[in-house]
Amino acid sequence: MGWRGGSGGGRQRQARASHGRPEGLPAPPPGGRLTAHEETGRNDAMSLKGWEWLARSIARSGQSHVFFIDAVLRPTLMALEEQGVQPVLAHSEKGAAYMADGYARVSGRPGIVAAQSVGAANLAAALQDAWLGRVPMLALTGRKPPHAQHRNAYQEVAHAPLFAPVTKAGMAVEAASDLPRLFRQGWAAATAAPPRPVHLDLNGLMAEIVEQGDTGAEAADLSAWTAPRHRPVADAGDVARLARRLLEEPRIAIVAGDGAALSGCGAELLELATRLQAPVATSLGARGLVPTRHRLHVGVVGSYSAPPANKVVHGAGLVLMVGSDGGDQVTHAWRVPAPGTPIVQIDADPLELDRCPAEISVCGDPRATLEALLEVLGTPERNSAFLDEAAALVAAWRQEMAPRLASDETPIDPARLCAEISAALPEDGILVADTGYSGIWTGTLIEFNGTGQQYLRAAGSLGWAFPAALGAKCAAGARKVVCYSGDGALYYHLTELETAKRRGIAVTLVVNNNQGFGQGWPNLVRAAGNRPEVAGTLLRFGAHTDFCALAAGFGLRGIRVERPEQIGPALREAMASDETVVVEVMTGIDHRAPEPWTPEG
Structure with a gap:
């Protein structure tokens, strides 16, 4: 099922929060919108201020909410609210980041979270879960200007080292003219496989230097860029080789991971499992990718598992990993599958391939690649003995748990x-x-x-x-x-x-x-x-x-x-x-x- 199926529509009409405005910062125009004459003039001159460009781009890109801790981007946030985008003030940087994380997992668009320079360290710590969960996010922070750097500025430490372990990319936005290019680049990076957070460090304690400058650009519409943004199909030769190998083995177990959930390949996965008569286990993050009561499904595998899944995967003669890492949780500390069991892989992230020694590693979007694999595979005759064993284990465990349920x-x-x-x-x-x-x-x-x-x-x-x-x-x-x-x-x-x-x-x-x-x-x-x-x-x-x-x-x-x-x-x-x-x-x-x-x- 992945992260598809959510939408930013049906927005709740929520009470507007009041916002102050620091002295010296320009106020948004009344109603947050320009007149037709002003709009034409600004588009011709391409002189949108940073706050105008950012608010309009976020709104045009389909975001319904942004999440923040004061004090940062105040003119932008006021303009966003006037354009129907709800700024949600949280009670901590972690709370705001986790809200943006949940938003991104349902919408597929980057969750946007913002914090003042003082809160940047807290915000960086909050991105760990989004990094591990492969979630697209844009983390915006204010940063004291260059003249205050390396001079013991109050409550500020270097931001880049804090964000480096939990972001795909970190970009310093020095001027408003840099904002359109780097915001677009950050959004693209966040939604490309594997989706993960990106950090934009904006010049100014509250990002006011970037907000007040001229961008020299029209507002962007990035609404079509959702995760996973690209769905490359694997090399045809690799797909054919994988199909031949699968047909050789009668005892196949499929392990579908978080990458498979992101790809939304549940229907293709079930069709493949049906043709191969192969039981399907999932990582915890892919729970719900296929119907959990389906005869082919044996549950979550690894450390957060009920007994049947580990037994089934451990007893397989070959394991097909689809969008699944080989970390300690999904392998129960690298004990499942059994050491020496042949592994073949499909993954959109090339860095996940061959972490566990694999006979065949196929790089491609799981859904697109499974569609290609099904075409090559056809409808082979298969022995259902291994699947029958797996289904019997699940049925016995369900019967054992029934009194507790x-x-x-x-x-x-x-x-x-x-x-x-x-x-x-x-x-x-x-x-x-x-x-x-x-x-x-x-x-x-x-x-x-x-x-x-x-x-x-x-x-x-x-x-x-x-x-x-x-x-x-x-x-x-x-x-x-x-x-x-x-x-x-x-x-x-x-x-x-x-x-x-x-x-x-x-x-x-x-x-x-x-x-x-x-x-x-x-x-x-x-x-x-x-x-x-x-x-x-x-x-x-x-x-x-x-x-x-x-x-x-x-x-x-x-x-x-x-x-x-x-x-x-x-x-x-x-x-x-x-x-x-x-x-x-x-x-x-x-x-x-x-x-x-x-x-x-």
């Missing part, structure tokens, strides 16, 4: 919560999940239809999910967005409840409240000599926090769920609301999520 226990078993979310999520709904245990619960037990539904997960930053869900909703229009967060993760960005209320952004925020960090709980209890009271000083929170009361303090509703039969009605009530609703589900810290199967030795 229907559990009436209190505190509530999170497995039951997952089952209720599966039942309540609309056909085009979006689920946004945090990392850690939230990723394992949702990645193994929540079901997706493989078509209209979408699954977004944190690539590693705890606390990412709630602000990312707000950003996803900004891009999703009328589609419902459900956020799955643990209480530990929610504490990171709880203040963004105020942002949700102020800007009228409606998500269903599900809090799996077990009053602690559950993932590492049993290991720490054992390390403490089976003394929970000792382990609790490190991983348990106070039992007094009432998230519903906190929601009420921000002017939002909260629904406390203490019995399993209350979950479904609470979810449906929350999703029917036109504003954010907190659904606080009281679960037990001793409930264990599915654990991955690990080969002996």
